[in-house]
Amino acid sequence: MELWLVLGFPLLGMLLLALLGSRRFAAELNVTISLATLLAAALLVLRVIRHGPLLVGHEQFFIDPFNVFLVALTAFVGLTTAIFSRPYMRIEEHHGRLNPTRLRLYHSMYQLFMGAMLLALLTNNMGLLWVAMEAATLSTVLLVSLYRTRASLEAAWKYFILCGVGIAQALFGTILLYFAAEQTLGREGMTALLWTHLNAVKAHLEPRVLGLAFVFLLVGYGTKVGLAPLHNWLPDAHAEGPTPVSAVLSGLLLNVALYAVIRCKVLVEGSIGTALPGRMLMTFGLLTAVLGAFFLWRQRDIKRLFGYSSIEHMGIITFAFGLGGPIANFAALLHMTVHSLTKSSIFFTAGHASQAAGTQRTDGIRGLLGISPTIGWGLMLGSIAILGMPPFGVFASEFLILTTAMREHPWATPFLLIALGVAFAGIFSKVQPMVFGERDAPPLPHSPALVPVFVHLAMVLALGLYMPPALAEWYRAAARLIG
Amino acid sequence: MRTISLVRQLGEVLVAVGIAPLFAGWIAQCRAWLQNRTAPPLLQPYHMLHKLFQKDAALATDASSLFRSTPYVLFGTMVLAAAIIPSIATDLPFARAADAIALIGVFATARVFLSLAAMDIGTAFGSMGARREMMVGFLAEPALLMVLFNAFLLFGSTALPSLVDGYAMKRSVVDPSVLFAAVAFLMVMLAENGRIPIDNPATHLELTMIHEAMLLEYSARHLALVEWASSLKLFNYACIGFALFLPWGIATHGSDGGVSMLIAVAALAAKLVVAGAGLALIESLSAKLRLFRAPEYLAIAFLLAVLGLLVHLLLGTSANA
């Protein structure tokens, strides 16, 4: 029941906002719907806590420890982003970069995007997962091109083509998966694409086919994760889209894509029985982390900067999943959570910062502390958190990942060290002069809603110091699930 | 500790304070002879001190209390050093208060205070002298330390009394390393006491001064104390040298009071006479070096000491037998 609400609210919202999106109260409506979604998700979570994993709708939908917290996270960040985007978009309108019709598109596509992601998370059907991912892509393409500027069009176009092609690969992978599953599960009852069934029989699936399938799925969904060298769309899309979109792209979409990859990895590993998929993920992860870090070094656009930082972190998470084992998986899941919280909060502040300074160029933004202490401290603390400084939660996961890597694969640690060091230098050398130094900008026309920023950071801080047992239990269970 | 040793201690200190100017005077006289000048009277230093004590002190207007107290500090440190160094007898209450390394510390204290005082008035020559003095100091100390290392290797102690006793115990031939050490010590001693070839106590050319340049602002009783302290310093160094290299005659631990004391005093007198003459000879034979040469000179001293060390470590077994 709650599950239908979780999926229903965003779709309802999409329709409503498609009609009323240009009204004055559209933003508030957007917030309300997101809130409703969050509440539904909360109910769902409560139910899972009470009754454990569940499987509904002819087994087409399911909740297990792996996706339950992602659902909660997605709904939550969806709400906070909606709250943030209310004043942000007003300011954009005030600056004349948007008009009511565009806002209508924005609001309804925002809800569609949320719905698609929740669907992707909740569905048990690999085919449906693919459809949802595609839908998410399409909606975000429209969101990225919202400003209709040359740059935003170019970014959207690249995003569309690259991810479209990628997603096509993923479809082929899915077909192969289906093909292999059909051999054992048969066509009857359409169970051959249900993850739970596949997981049950994964040991009997034809390894060679699944190997092929994994390559296509990895390349496909990996493109959306932003694994180098498939990442090229990511910085453009992050930099040119509206900031709330950058926030949800970094904070949620990448997670969902990675979630898909991991679901596939579980099946394939179970089938071919070697560590090959893990090795692939580790290699991709390291490559991505290192490349991302070096890209960071010479960024001049604040949103591109943090876009690349997302790439770097996705690399680290992927590497951790590749390591496998209870601790590394635990760390990876934790890192997914804290990264999306931190990164979205950073994008909130970065967005307002660039609004205040009237430019996204890092050398144009100065003395944020002087302009608005909340923005300044938000950006500073957020960057510190994302750079893996304790006591923030990002450090907790990096602690586990690094120590594990040091024991299991020492050869990898130098790369991680380089990635983290270069990323630190790259980001901090840009953030410091933006936050500190002399002020030079007028105040914003609308007061920014920065409560979400500090709520996110507080949660990340809490996760670094104390983790609620229920959450830890989910992580452990999910880690076991992933193996 | 027994009263007798206290008496000894007191006696030794008084002797040191008393004859230190004499020693300086003796060196001056020998030098004069060697350069066939008519020598000043042997007691000249005492006359000078007496006269200085009579004069009124002329003090720069903004001389701070640091400047005024320094002479007393200098004198104090030197007397303390004299009390520590076993020049006559070894079992002295103060002798155990510091080993040779700590003794270096005492001299360093004196040096630092003198340099600070020299900088206090803020004259060009004063601070220049202070700088040079400190430079010579930090070059000399490592060499001196290596010399002490040598002694430690021989007798397993850096406490001077133990060294002397150690000599008294083993009447072996002189260890080869000692020769190197002795030469090094001599060079350091010359440098530390502002003698030729590093500095010239008799110069009147400010630009070449080191020690004297720091005293330019002192007068009367302050000057007297400083001069006395520096002659005491020379005397102390001589005594350290004796304790390290020619400890014969010093009343060692076991020996009872009277006779050994007399012998010790006589021995000390003899050594001082010889040493003074020797110093004078060296000074008149060598020419003063340019200041930039000072590092080389002290580096040589250092290397000699290290050489001694290595020699000992290489031939160690035979020497220790």
Next chain:
Amino acid sequence: MLKSHLVAELLRLLAAGLLLISFAMLSRRRTQRLITLLAWQGAILFLSTSLVAWDAGLTELWYSAALTLILKVIALPWILHRLIQRLGAQWDNEPLVNIPVTMLVGLVLVIFAFGLAQPISMMATTITRHTIGIALAVILLSFLMMITRRKAITQVIGFLAMENGLFFAATSATYGMPMVIELGIALDLLVAVFILGIFFFQIREQFDSLDLHHLESLRED
């Protein structure tokens, strides 16, 4: 028995045609032609699907065949056609890499694809199993086409060709995906093309051209 043998023969023929069309696409310059070829591809897909449906007697395959006919043979080509009419964009376009080289690479890709598909064909039970390699080849070739062309529209055509290849793979390997998925895919595809249509106009009004070299400003300098 005889029937299914005949069907298999026909299917091979159609598959070969599909491959041929892909190569033709690689070699064609005129956008108009490419669209026609795309339509032909769709037609072949339609034929093969309905053949398989007839042979295996699967109703849902009939549906997807119908879907193909409507979407891939009629709707999409028509939309694209209208688009280039409206945009006045039926110009020649010179590929980035000259055509013989492209063909050569394509040839290598085909061999590679067959090599890859070998194990799958071995274990497939469908009568169409030998055509999986061709499906993969078509996918890779259209990928190649997207890489080598420099007009926005040609890239889209390549994209659609790739979708066709996927569809062919689905039918030939597994008698098609479950209906829900088919519908979903079709819907996505339709939406995608509409969005692309909007994009073309926006791009043109911004850059007054659909040439991709205008879209190279976002880069690390």
Next chain:
Amino acid sequence: MSRAHQWIAAAMTPDHALRVLLILILFWVVLGAGGLLRPRTLRLVAHILFPLGAVACAGVAALAGIFLTSGHAPETMILPPGLPDLPFHLRLDPLSAFFLLLLGAAGAGISIFSAGYFRVGEGSAPALHCLQYHVFLASMAVVILANDAYLFMVAWETMALSSYFLVTSQHRIPEIRRAGFLYLLMAHVGALCILLSFGVLQGGSWQFTFDAMRGASLTPFWATTAFALALLGFGAKAGLVPLHVWLPEAHPAAPSPVSAMMSGLMLKTAIYGMLRASFDLLHVQFWQWGAAMLVLGLFSALFGAIFAAVQTDMKRLLAYSSIENVGLIFTGIGLSVLFAASHMPLFAALALTAALLHALNHALFKSLLFLATGSVLHATQQRSLGKLGGLIRRMPWVAALALVGTLAIAGLPPLNGFVSEWLLLQSFLFTPQLPHAFVNMLVPLGASVLALTVALAAYVMVKFYGIIFLGQPREANLSHAHDANKLERLGLGWLAGGCILIGVLPQLALRIAAPVTGQLLGTTVAPALSFWRIAPIAPEQASYSGLVFLAGIAGVFAVTFVLVRLIAHGRTRRTAPWDCGYPWQTARMQDTAEGFGQPIRHMFGGFFRMERDLPAADDPAPRYRIHIEDRFWRAIYQPIAHGVQRTADAVSILQGGRLSVYLLYSFLTLLVLLVFVL
């Protein structure tokens, strides 16, 4: 009231020490947060919070002292927060107690001084200072108490972070921002190294508690890796050459009390970490470790001293002198490891005692001197030695107290600096007995390098004190410099008192160091021969008595003074300085900081990169400028920076902006992976 008494009594009994310590640490945090009640006003912060913080510091020191002297068994404690399987573990043992004592003793002085120091309008708001300052204190204490890797790292990085914000409190100045950035970067990379070292230390047991690490058995290779990583990490924090570059930038940039905290206290946490890792967790295994630390330490010491001698900024000078002192401490540790690994526990204990003592002493006198520069800075707004001078007449209090610190850091008896250096030299004397050929011949040379360093330190300090406080004021505005206020004097006095106390009665310090050596090496040096004399190994070998020194000098001083007064009449005339009869003497003719550097530059030219422009002979307005730079910057850091830059440029080609190329990437990736699985 009586309840309170009972409670305090209970607190003072060692078996609650850890709990009470935690309460005090929490109290610091509360104080820090308290400032936010009245963010912009100074009174609350200055007159209530900082003094209370100082009291807490004293409490910490007292507790640690009681714990050490009472010889109580280590206490452990587990707090709920932390990672799911890894709650926070805390442990109070002699080693941590010693460093807590250090932290509290020096921290009390600094806190009192800060109460009088911080002004409104200098850098960030007082409340913010207060918060960061106390978090800094608390995090250092937690670092020392932590008993598991995670808590250690959390506290460690919190320490770095809070100090970073303190350093950049005047963030409007670009140089300060740069310094802060460099500092945080080095700190973070170092922390990652430490983290990896822990990763090795846990030895596959996935237990990150130190207890588990003590138990873990590592192969020699892994043990050495862990040691090397730890040396890198802690060395970077301690400012060991060549990881020192951030130190002379960051320490001067901070407000003076913060510089004092960083130099005096934070560097010691690195020392603590090194001891914890190499002795306690890795229980010293190979003498090569000791040799490595010895070489690094000696080199850092000499390097620091030489660079301090050529500085012209008083705080940079002190920063370099910190590098020197850390070098000395590492020398002691290295020596101790060398002995311990060669099974000479007694000598090892001697060297370790020297290192610990020097850590304590450095905490005292370096804080004292940095605080003194703070007062000078407030009085004159000048940091450059070239514009100071003659302050002894304007600021007698600061001058007198700074003199104590100067003599102490110059290693002169009867002050504390001398004691530790004396012990260090003593321990060097035993190196010839090492069983390793050549090592035992080469190490004695180390002693001479040590002596050279110590003597150089004296040179440096004469320069420091002489140029700031003595001579004539080099600028006109110095004539109305004001002396430090009461609270500042109190803080300075506290630290100076500590220097004198340890110098005169070193046996007290030996007493508190003894449990530590007992814990780490199983043996201790004799704390005190008698109430007035220390003889760490054997009385006939070497002994020292600070008390006798003081008594002797003071006694002779008094006697001579009286006698001179009696014999000679004490008449004095005040006149212009004689200066060889040169009448046109001006303050500009005094020797300058550059002048003091000249002999050093002349002798150790190889260490520097010098840019010098000398005035022409016929220049009407001659100007002499010299720029000193250390070679490591160009030798190591710039190449790294350039390498990263080049790599970044190369990498950025991937993002060429061309869609076809992007598609090609994913195409090729696909093909490669396919070939891979084929």
